[in-house]
Amino acid sequence: MKHPLQVMMDRRRKGEKCGIPSYCTANELVLEEVLLRAKELGEPVLIEATANQVNQFGGYTGMKPADFYWNVLDMAKKIGLPETQVILGGDHLGPLLWQNEPEAEAMAKSEELVRQFVAAGFTKIHLDTSMKVADDPEGVLSTETVARRGVQLYKVCMEAYDELLKTKPDAMRPVFIIGSEVPIPGGAQEAEDSLAVTKPEAFEDTVRTYRRMFEESGAADGWKDVIAVVVQPGVEFGDDQVFLYDREAAKPLCAKLNEYPEVIFEGHSTDYQSAKCLREMVEDGIAILKVGPAVTYGLREALFALSMMERELVPAAEQAYFIETLEQSMTENPSNWQKHYHGGFKQLELARKYSFSDRARYYMGDEKIVAAIDKLFANLTKYEIPMNMLHQYMPRQYEAVRSGALALEPKGLALNGVAQFMADYEYAAGQTAETAVGL
Secondary structure (H helix, E strand, O other), rough: OHHHHHHHHHHHEEEEEEEEEEEEEOOOOHHHHHHHHHHOOOOEEEEEOOOOOOOOOOOOOOOOOHHHHHHHHHHHHOOOOHHHHHHEEEEEEOOOHOOOOOOHHHHHHHHHHHHHHHHHHHEEEEEEOOOOOOOOOOOOOHHHHHHHHHHHHHHHHHHHHHHHHOOOOOOOOOEEEEEEOOOOOOOOOOOOOOOOOOOHHHHEEEEEEEHHHHHOOOHHHHHHEEEEEOOOOOOOOOOOOEOOHHHHHHHHHHHHHHHOEEEEEEHHEEEEEEHHHHHHHHHOOEEEEEEOOOHHHHHHHHHHHHHEEEEHHHHHHOOOOOHHHHHHHHHHHHHOOOOOOOOOHHHHHHHHHHHOHHHHHOOOHHHHHHHHHHHHHHHHHHOOHHHHHHHHHHHHHHHHHHHOOOOHHHHHHHHHHHHHHHHHHHHHOOOOOOOOOOO
């Protein structure tokens, strides 16, 4: 059986301008909406976990790969979405978390990381060995080193897959994503003036070097399992800036892709791109569109709007105080945002709430915050939101409620905050004919 992503590539080779969004999140409310929309559309859904979210030590979610895998599939089962429609991927798998350790130790941990992802049943594996480790020499990490380490991890993945076949003979063979110019997870940490698009020569060097490394390691057929290369097509986001896709700037890179029909591009940091830009990216060969902070940002934005309505409708003693609880949690435990946000007291306060980097997502699973969200939903079920107030705080959702497409129910309103970002990706991938603004 062909992997769904290889089926997508076959369609592209026949001239169809299709793609797929890749939702990189561990937030349960976001995952629920992602799975619900996949059921509604009848399309395969790609969900990924990054190495810092999920790893052999638990990650910031507390989940190991098998935990995340079964959590998502259990959610899909409850929703009525077939398991065959769900593609699970591992993102930035490599020494990302162990850059302060020497190569031997960092790669040993990376091997165990990828082994657990494949053994759990993840079938889209992003081998990211683009970062330097403690004993790497000064200067830029060579493509040869990146490829050597990537192939090393590939071989471990295939060993784990062979073991998996012993207990699950119909297990899908994994496909792989490579690349040596990989944007960092979660968006830029500093304000930037411009972005450099990956040079065509750098992409070609990555492909040729990986091919050679596969052959030299005795795994020449490994290249057939590689379906995409991560590049920087000139898109990125930070606290309050978004670099939109410039088709002309990316033209030389995308033209070079035509010489390598066996692969497509995977675009990271595509969050907050316009529907038009996303569609152009898919048309130009950037067919896997990674999105992470934008969907949790959409959830946070909707929860803030619901909180503002709660202040108007619910007695003070009964309110959930979600906004205040989130701020307290972030200030008491600043490790997940303090290296990313900069400025004085007021700038930091605003960034914690509104930054496009959405470091608030690291706190959304905290018990106090989950309890505040549950209470917010309960309060706004008890004290029903009037339509005129909904129009004030959630005008897009107002239109959907008025047309009968969305129920006037707080959880559904919150999930629709996620959906308004998803709609642009679905349009870009060719899954729907409409964007979030109905273009």
